[in-house]
Amino acid sequence: MKDFEFHRPATIKDAIGLVNGREGAKFLAGGQSLLPVLKLELAEPSDLVSLAQLKELREIRVDGNKLLIGALATHDQVHRSPDVQRAIPALAALAGGIGDAQVRNRGTLGGSVAHADPAADYPAALLGFGATIVTDRRAIAADDFFTGLFATALEHGELVTSVAFPIPVRAAYMKFAHRASKYALVGVLVAETAAGVRVAVTGAGPKVFRLTAYEQALTGKLAASALDGIAVAATDFNSDAEASAEYRAHLVGVMAKRAVQALA
Numbered sequence: 001m002k003d004f005e006f007h008r009p010a011t012i013k014d015a016i017g018l019v020n021g022r023e024g025a026k027f028l029a030g031g032q033s034l035l036p037v038l039k040l041e042l043a044e045p046s047d048l049v050s051l052a053q054l055k056e057l058r059e060i061r062v063d064g065n066k067l068l069i070g071a072l073a074t075h076d077q078v079h080r081s082p083d084v085q086r087a088i089p090a091l092a093a094l095a096g097g098i099g100d101a102q103v104r105n106r107g108t109l110g111g112s113v114a115h116a117d118p119a120a121d122y123p124a125a126l127l128g129f130g131a132t133i134v135t136d137r138r139a140i141a142a143d144d145f146f147t148g149l150f151a152t153a154l155e156h157g158e159l160v161t162s163v164a165f166p167i168p169v170r171a172a173y174m175k176f177a178h179r180a181s182k183y184a185l186v187g188v189l190v191a192e193t194a195a196g197v198r199v200a201v202t203g204a205g206p207k208v209f210r211l212t213a214y215e216q217a218l219t220g221k222l223a224a225s226a227l228d229g230i231a232v233a234a235t236d237f238n239s240d241a242e243a244s245a246e247y248r249a250h251l252v253g254v255m256a257k258r259a260v261q262a263l264a
């Protein structure tokens with residue numbers, strides 16, 4: 001790991017100022033993705049700006065028909081929050097299935113969203129629920145946020161402050177997890193929302209995506225049998241030692257049906 005300057009600002013304004021003033025600077029949240037990246041020397045930031053002091057970014061609350069979760073809320077806080085469990089139980093369950101206890105106690109919603117790992121769980125929730133990512137300068141619809149492999153619409157120095165989740169009628173998330181890390185080999189979130197049925201898939205391709213063929217089929221009939229016979233093309237799907245692209249395409253169908261059956 002290369003040397004860097006470490007900063008621990010007390011305000012959001014200072015944190016943003018520190019990163020914006022330095023081309024090579026990065027925010028540090030839970031460190032569960034960034035520190036492995038640094039150890040592997042896949043990134044060599046000049047400065048790390050810790051968000052740890054910014055307690056106001058940990059808030060979780062329901063506001064009308066939206067669930068608002070601060071960017072610094074840890075996966076464990078989201079999993080255990082009574083507000084999340086009441087408003088969107090599928091989201092509480094998703095957070096509880098991330099990694100292990102150590103990862104859940106350090107890793108944050110904002111860090112996961114900004115990192116945009118193609119096998120991460122939260123991106124499926126953001127896209128599946130039609131969430132809005134709120135930053136220090138704008139609000140970005142999840143449909144416009146995830147732009148590619150580890151790539152998002154965020155600009156340098158743009159801080160994710162919270163995510164607003166519209167509360168769905170019902171939803172479920174099912175993943176086929178990597179045996180060690182628990183990242184999704186394939187994860188599918190199905191949500192019946194005020195705007196219609198949404199289906200989001202993570203782990204299968206280079207970035208999270210919506211499966212419109214499934215959405216259309218489930219709009220007519222919200223039952224697992226509605227997905228019978230709808231082929232999922234493995235084109236551009238990930239292929240690695242854990243699963244081929246074709247196996248992932250098969251898993252998309254299996255996980256989607258399980259999610260529909262589990263809708264609550």
Ligand SMILES: Cc1cc2nc3c(=O)[nH]c(=O)nc-3n(C[C@H](O)[C@H](O)[C@H](O)COP(=O)(O)OP(=O)(O)OC[C@H]3O[C@@H](n4cnc5c(N)ncnc54)[C@H](O)[C@@H]3O)c2cc1C
Nearest residue numbers: 029030031032033034099107108110111120121160182183
């Ligand atoms: C062993 C292991 C198993 C894991 N298993 C899973 C799993 O099953 N499912 C899953 O989804 N994830 C998994 N993860 C990843 C984990 O969820 C991370 O917590 C998450 O990806 C990053 O969150 P973080 O808070 O640790 O971010 P960090 O590592 O601190 O930062 C990640 C990136 O986001 C940027 N960043 C952080 N916060 C903000 C912000 N508020 N605004 C803008 N940019 C920001 C940083 O600059 C950095 O580029 C696993 C990680 C490990 C180590």
